[in-house]
Every structure is written in C-alpha cells, then in structure tokens.
Amino acid sequence: MAAGTVVTTRFSSPSQHWKVGSMKIGIIGAGNIGGNLTRRLTALGHKVSVANSRGPQTLTALAEETGATPVPVSEAAQDAQVVVVTIPLRAIPDLPAGFLDGAAPCAVVIDTCNYYPQRDGRIAVIEDGLTESRWTERQIGHPVIKAFNGTYAQDLLDRGRPQGSPGRQALPVAGDDAGAKQTVCDLIDELGFDTVDAGGLDESWRQQPGTPVYGNRGDADTIAKALAAASPERTAQWRA
Known part of the structure; x- marks a missing residue:
C-alpha cells in the first residue's frame, strides 16, 4: 500500500492480527506518551504492565491511578500481545537482553521513539x-x-473521538508486517483516532521529526497529504 493511503479496510497477511478486545499490553517507558497510553489503555479494559528505567517502585502512583501493574523492564513483555517501546532513543541499546523473550507468539512491538x-x-x-x-x-x-x-x-487523553466523527484526528502508522500494522491501527481506532498508512518501515522517514506530519493534528486526508509532501532529507534542526 502506498504511503499516505487512508486505512479503511483490513490488511490480509499470514502474520498474526490480534483483534481488539482485552489484550495484554506491556509498556516500556512511563513518560508523557507511555503514561498517557497506560491511562487510556487500562480505561479501555486492557491488562497493562508498565515499566521504566528507575524500577517499579517509582510507578506506584500511576499504578494506583490506572490499575496497571508496575514491573521491571525485563518483565514488561511477559505474555504481552502488544509491547510499546517509548523511551529515549539513546536508551534502546540498554534494554535488557531477551526482554521480548516472554512475549506472546507474534507479539506486535510499537516503536514511538524519535x-x-x-x-x-x-x-x-x-x-x-x-x-x-x-x-x-x-x-x-x-x-x-x-x-x-x-x-x-495530551491529545491521547483529550482528542479521541468515535469512529466516523467529522474531522477525527488521524495518526500515521508505518511498518512492514501487514497483520501487525492492522493490530496497531485497530488499537488506535479504539483510542479514538483514524489511521493513515505511512508505508513500510523504510518509508517511516515520512513521519520523523521535521516532516509535515510531525505534530500534525489533521484528519486522515490532511495526514495523507502531509506524508506525501515529506522529504527524506533531514532538516538542519534535526541533525547532529
């Protein structure tokens, strides 16, 4: 599917497509995105385990607020059908070896990192x-x-709307596995947002920092146009 295509139908793929319902979700990172995904996903009835680099004892307040289970990073993916990695990019190599070993077969890993x-x-x-x-x-x-x-x-808390709502905000999604991508699109729809296919992972530069879609709160048509207008050249602001 070409980048910028509005997702309106299910993908067909031999890979696992987890249907939206009560899923086991592991979230690694409890910052702004990780914390608010924990809040929304627990409210939707998913069983969430959440971890951060400082240890589960620092997540007591978030656990009490949401009902999520605080765990060490090494245990966040245990039995999870979806794992969200939402930590500073520099910390990715420091994740524990084998941290995904206990995840469910065909687990979907979402990368939110920049x-x-x-x-x-x-x-x-x-x-x-x-x-x-x-x-x-x-x-x-x-x-x-x-x-x-x-x-x-904050948009994860405030801007979700029912499916079909006029002007419903859309989020770009990129990846190579059609079944995994569909799982993520379904989860985003459950959170109250439309999705637009940004292409395969090698096309995910279209949604990196500095592109027209980055921070864009537009609807699906607006997001599709922003993806199409992106340049693969990293702008000076986002280069070392």
Whole structure:
C-alpha cells in the first residue's frame, strides 16, 4: 500500500492480527506518551504492565491511578500481545537482553521513539539516512511498527473521538508486517483516532521529526497529504 493511503479496510497477511478486545499490553517507558497510553489503555479494559528505567517502585502512583501493574523492564513483555517501546532513543541499546523473550507468539512491538541528536548524541547511520525505527528494530532484534511518535501526549487523553466523527484526528502508522500494522491501527481506532498508512518501515522517514506530519493534528486526508509532501532529507534542526 502506498504511503499516505487512508486505512479503511483490513490488511490480509499470514502474520498474526490480534483483534481488539482485552489484550495484554506491556509498556516500556512511563513518560508523557507511555503514561498517557497506560491511562487510556487500562480505561479501555486492557491488562497493562508498565515499566521504566528507575524500577517499579517509582510507578506506584500511576499504578494506583490506572490499575496497571508496575514491573521491571525485563518483565514488561511477559505474555504481552502488544509491547510499546517509548523511551529515549539513546536508551534502546540498554534494554535488557531477551526482554521480548516472554512475549506472546507474534507479539506486535510499537516503536514511538524519535532521534533527537541534542539529547541522544550522534548516531551515524541515522544521520546517513537509516530510518529511526529501522535502527530500533535492529537494536532489539524484533520487527516494529512506528506509531505515536509525532503525537502530542495530551491529545491521547483529550482528542479521541468515535469512529466516523467529522474531522477525527488521524495518526500515521508505518511498518512492514501487514497483520501487525492492522493490530496497531485497530488499537488506535479504539483510542479514538483514524489511521493513515505511512508505508513500510523504510518509508517511516515520512513521519520523523521535521516532516509535515510531525505534530500534525489533521484528519486522515490532511495526514495523507502531509506524508506525501515529506522529504527524506533531514532538516538542519534535526541533525547532529
């Protein structure tokens, strides 16, 4: 499917497509995006385990607020059908070895991370054109779907709307596995947002920082046009 295509039908794929319902979801990272995804997904009835680099004892308040289970990073993916990695990019290589080993078969991994060289330091292969999520995928040894990376965290709480609502905000989603991508699109729809296919992971530069879609709160047509207008050249603001 071409980048910028509005997702209106299910993908067909031999890979697993988890149907939306009560899923086991592991969230690694409890910052703005991770915290608000924990809030929304628990409210929707999903069983969420949440972890951060400082340990589960620092997540007591979030757990009490949401009902999520605080766990060490090494246990966040245990039995999870969906795992969300939402940490600073520089921390990706420091994730525990085998942290995905206990995940459910065909688990979907969502990468929300962005390369901010002022924070993460210079990563040469990204500077040379490798997409951020392809780099992440290589670091963790598991396919990823790129989503939520250009979304304002507060919008996850405030801007979700029922399916079919006029002007419903849309989020771009990129990845190579059609079944996994459909799972993410269904989950985003459940959160109250439309989705637009941003292409395969090698096309995910279309939604990296500095592109027209980054931080864009438009509807599906607006997001599709923004993806189509993107340039693969990283702008000076987002280079090391």
